[in-house]
Amino acid sequence: MSLPAYNFAYLDEQTKCMIRRAILKGIAIPGYQVPFASREMPMPYGWGTGGVQVTAAILGPDDVLKVIDQGADDTTNAVSIRAFFAKTANVATTTKTAEATIIQTRHRIPEERLQAHQTIVFQVPIPEPLRFLEPRETETRVMHGLEEYGLVHVKLYEDIAQHGHIATTYAYPVKVEGRYVMDPSPIPKFDNPKLDRSPALQLFGAGREKRIYALPPFTQVTSLDFEDHPFTVQTFSRPCALCNATGVYMDEVVTDDRGGRMFVCSDTDHCETRQADGHTGPGLPQLGEHASSEQETTR
Amino acid sequence: MTDPILSVRGLEKRYGAFIGCTDVSFDVWPGEVVAIVGESGSGKTTLLNCISGRLERSAGEIRYRMRDGRFPDLGHLSEAERRFLMRTDWGFVHQNPADGLRMRVSAGANVGERLMAVGERHYGDIRRTAGDWLSRVEIAAERIDDQPIAFSGGMRQRLQIARNLVTHPRLIFMDEPTGGLDVSVQARVLDLLRGLVTDLSLAVVIVTHDLAVARLLSQRMIVMKGGHIVEAGLTDRVLDDPRHAYTQLLVASIPES
Numbered sequence: 001m002s003l004p005a006y007n008f009a010y011l012d013e014q015t016k017c018m019i020r021r022a023i024l025k026g027i028a029i030p031g032y033q034v035p036f037a038s039r040e041m042p043m044p045y046g047w048g049t050g051g052v053q054v055t056a057a058i059l060g061p062d063d064v065l066k067v068i069d070q071g072a073d074d075t076t077n078a079v080s081i082r083a084f085f086a087k088t089a090n091v092a093t094t095t096k097t098a099e100a101t102i103i104q105t106r107h108r109i110p111e112e113r114l115q116a117h118q119t120i121v122f123q124v125p126i127p128e129p130l131r132f133l134e135p136r137e138t139e140t141r142v143m144h145g146l147e148e149y150g151l152v153h154v155k156l157y158e159d160i161a162q163h164g165h166i167a168t169t170y171a172y173p174v175k176v177e178g179r180y181v182m183d184p185s186p187i188p189k190f191d192n193p194k195l196d197r198s199p200a201l202q203l204f205g206a207g208r209e210k211r212i213y214a215l216p217p218f219t220q221v222t223s224l225d226f227e228d229h230p231f232t233v234q235t236f237s238r239p240c241a242l243c244n245a246t247g248v249y250m251d252e253v254v255t256d257d258r259g260g261r262m263f264v265c266s267d268t269d270h271c272e273t274r275q276a277d278g279h280t281g282p283g284l285p286q287l288g289e290h291a292s293s294e295q296e297t298t299r
Numbered sequence: 300m301t302d303p304i305l306s307v308r309g310l311e312k313r314y315g316a317f318i319g320c321t322d323v324s325f326d327v328w329p330g331e332v333v334a335i336v337g338e339s340g341s342g343k344t345t346l347l348n349c350i351s352g353r354l355e356r357s358a359g360e361i362r363y364r365m366r367d368g369r370f371p372d373l374g375h376l377s378e379a380e381r382r383f384l385m386r387t388d389w390g391f392v393h394q395n396p397a398d399g400l401r402m403r404v405s406a407g408a409n410v411g412e413r414l415m416a417v418g419e420r421h422y423g424d425i426r427r428t429a430g431d432w433l434s435r436v437e438i439a440a441e442r443i444d445d446q447p448i449a450f451s452g453g454m455r456q457r458l459q460i461a462r463n464l465v466t467h468p469r470l471i472f473m474d475e476p477t478g479g480l481d482v483s484v485q486a487r488v489l490d491l492l493r494g495l496v497t498d499l500s501l502a503v504v505i506v507t508h509d510l511a512v513a514r515l516l517s518q519r520m521i522v523m524k525g526g527h528i529v530e531a532g533l534t535d536r537v538l539d540d541p542r543h544a545y546t547q548l549l550v551a552s553i554p555e556s
Binding site for chain 2: 142146148150151153154157158160161162226227228229
């Protein structure tokens with residue numbers, strides 16, 4: 001019998017142990033960025049090398065894996081990572097949120113509320129929420145250690161001063177259990193409330209930056225704001241063009257070269273499930289209907 | 300007489316065998332301006348950096364009177380306490396405003412940063428306070444959303460002063476605050492500083508090589524040479540009746556106007 005070309009789920013067992021130790025430490029200190037010895041993965045940085053390593057470390061033969069990229073199950077990143085684990089771990093894969101036990105995600109949290117038996121793994125490009133305000137790593141570590149987070153509010157202040165409202169729409173900084181300020185990865189701020197007290201375990205992996213952090217189930221996660229400019233999420237003026245859903249995060253799709261566009265659910269599984277249940281939206285925009293009335297509002 | 304706010308005893312800073320400053324002892328009382336003068340390389344900036352905790356000292360004692368009356372050696376404070384002190388009770392005005400300002404965030408946020416650092420979370424209040432301070436340092440209210448890179452040198456220096464004073468500190472360190480400014484702007488900044496120091500009864504330790512600045516601002520002065528204090532006393536006394544040969548040379552080197 002020939003030896004398998006890979007260990008189960010690609011990584012060797014020592015590496016998985018090392019990553020699991022980092023994950024456990026991250027769970028013990030919610031929001032704290034744990035350094036780990038990130039490995040080279042067979043995909044470029046920026047494609048989810050951190051998330052893939054976390055998934056590989058927690059994946060078991062009985063798990064059912066779902067991978068989404070910007071909410072969609074059928075984009076390049078999602079398809080290739082799903083195929084990667086189907087091949088190297090021979091695990092079942094799905095596009096149904098409810099059926100999955102592990103969901104690896106880039107830039108979204110599914111619309112359907114996650115359950116206690118599920119784990120969501122986020123791909124994180126820059127884990128340090130203070131990085132663009134303070135470039136020195138030595139300094140940001142001290143700032144986390146001493147809980148010096150005034151600088152985050154300087155950024156929010158600048159937003160209000162320039163735009164009249166907090167214009168940060170993604171990677172919106174959060175405070176975890178009143179202690180660590182954390183970058184929730186580039187999810188839209190629409191998804192920030194879903195982080196708060198989620199029954200699912202939430203893990204964050206940054207491959208290039210070699211950091212892992214975690215939110216144990218039911219962790220309190222607060223989006224930072226000002227007393228007179230409270231945190232708000234994006235709202236959309238129209239329902240999904242395909243499934244008529246409201247109160248979900250939408251993608252804007254350009255449909256022709258005459259200004260036609262439509263808004264559809266960013267979460268493809270959510271949209272398809274609703275369509276299968278018989279919900280239908282207004283469909284493609286009528287000719288001459290212009291985008292100005294479809295503008296996304298952030299207030 | 301009240302107790303000193305800052306007390307330095309036998310301070311020494313060595314860079315290997317080389318002496319930055321040594322055997323420095325002096326006190327600063329609340330509301331008093333002390334000037335440290337001397338030529339380049341005399342150790343005055345080293346001294347200032349040691350006192351303000353920006354440099355590790357080699358030997359000696361630096362005690363500071365906290366708001367609660369304690370008088371601890373700064374080396375015995377935790378890093379958290381020291382950093383908290385630095386952004387609430389102290390200020391540091393750099394010679395180059397770019398070192399003390401965030402050049403890419405607006406003037407209002409620069410002034411408001413310390414407020415946000417101590418937990419102020421009301422945008423309207425922060426902005427109002429920032430606006431007040433900008434007017435106190437004579438920066439027009441409509442410049443509040445402009446970045447310091449769009450400001451002139453004098454405006455940047457005044458903004459840096461406002462940024463330091465917003466938390467009502469009790470002790471300010473200044474390193475050649477007017478060093479990079481032309482003479483007319485210098486006069487304006489000095490005038491502003493003198494007014495603010497008196498109004499707020501700040502204690503100030505100011506490093507300068509310009510005896511005119513020392514004369515204008517300070518009540519007492521310390522003359523340094525080669526890392527040592529060569530003469531200390533009331534500013535008028537030192538400048539009008541210098542005793543040490545080096546001070547005499549220094550005073551005599553001011554061109555007659």
